[in-house]
Amino acid sequence: MKIDFSKSKILIVDDNPANIDILLELLSTFDVRAVLDGTSALEAVQQELPDLVLLDITMPGMDGFEVCRRLKEDPKTKDIPVIFLSASSDSNSIIKGFDLGGVDYVTKPYLAKEIVARVQTHLKLRMTMRVLDRLANVDELSGISNRRRFFADTSKLFEEMKRSNTSLILFIIDIDNFKTVNDTYGHSIGDSVVKAFVSTVKKNIPSYNCFARLGGDEFVLTMTSISQDQARDQMERLRSNIEQIRIVQNQDIRFTISIGMSRLEPSDRDLDELLARADINLYQAKKMRNALVG
Structure with missing residues (x-):
């Protein structure tokens, strides 16, 4: 070559x-x-x-x-x-x-x-x-960090924020009914949903520290040195903007997201504890759809 x-x-x-x-x-x-x-x-x-x-x-x-x-x-x-x-x-x-x-x-x-x-x-x-x-650290479809890169970077970030007593806010985000979108409209539309979501996050969340795709329809995002209310406000605006997106022009193909939120607590021993609380909150959010819990 x-x-x-x-x-x-x-x-x-x-x-x-x-x-x-x-x-x-x-x-x-x-x-x-x-x-x-x-x-x-x-x-x-x-x-x-x-x-x-x-x-x-x-x-x-x-x-x-x-x-x-x-x-x-x-x-x-x-x-x-x-x-x-x-x-x-x-x-x-x-x-x-x-x-x-x-x-x-x-x-x-x-x-x-x-x-x-x-x-x-x-x-x-x-x-x-x-x-x-x-290839090792970037999700091919979305162009953001993959699961491996997220855990490598955020485990270090967790220790740094804990030592310095600095705020760390974590969100797990799930695209609602993603399997139904793929089954109904095809995987090319599903790919467009993922790309539209990632693009909207980058435009609307200026202060994220790490943004990664954990799996097909599940993403994680962290913010540091920001209050819980400020972080929540940013994610609420994101959620609202997402529901306005049309994936295909002249067709009413839309999607929403559900979000679970957690923050670093003094008692947290590792990143897994922070993730576990966000995951529990995500479960509650998905019961309602198009919601933020935490």
Whole structure:
């Protein structure tokens, strides 16, 4: 499979303008930026995340090793592949580079075909990892987090909110009569219902922390640092807006949602307790249909 690298963003960090000019020429088919020192490099990645960093080791002030260490400490930048650049082939430097999280080590003077090949290889690996991450963590139909991602992220969030004594509100949302919609109108309409629901949540709930699909017609949403009344008001507006949606123009195909709500209590030992209370409230809401309980 041929890959278009023209949009791949590469950041070059080198204090020698002559070295930068060489790399800019060799990598002219990529989207390349360059900076002359470590501090500028850290600022540049915050402004726009690159797909790859080519990082000179020996620079005045902050050297390449320190830049890499800081990149790997930051959750936002820790997965960016770093290729070290150096005039030295000293084994200790190479080992240190890999220990700090570098993915490769290129020595000067550069061989044109070699550096392009190494850059392309690590960009391909980066793209592959992104695809695998999406397959593992994103619901294919809706484009939001899947069950696995929800539990991984929200279990950590639960512990953080409990330690800081910060509010955590959780909603389990069920599309009413979803099986009937599929059976009556077909699965393509059912898919449209799911997509319309997800789109409406994104437009109407600006403050959610995590939004995930747990199963076919069941979703979960969390909010933090918000009062219970504020969270409830947002979800009531969502519920009201959902019932106004027409899935197919000129046809009266509509749907509603039922919502179970719970909040983090001091006595909660884990996320499961929060989910269990929301699930009980959802059961009550579904008895009424198109309702919020909690």
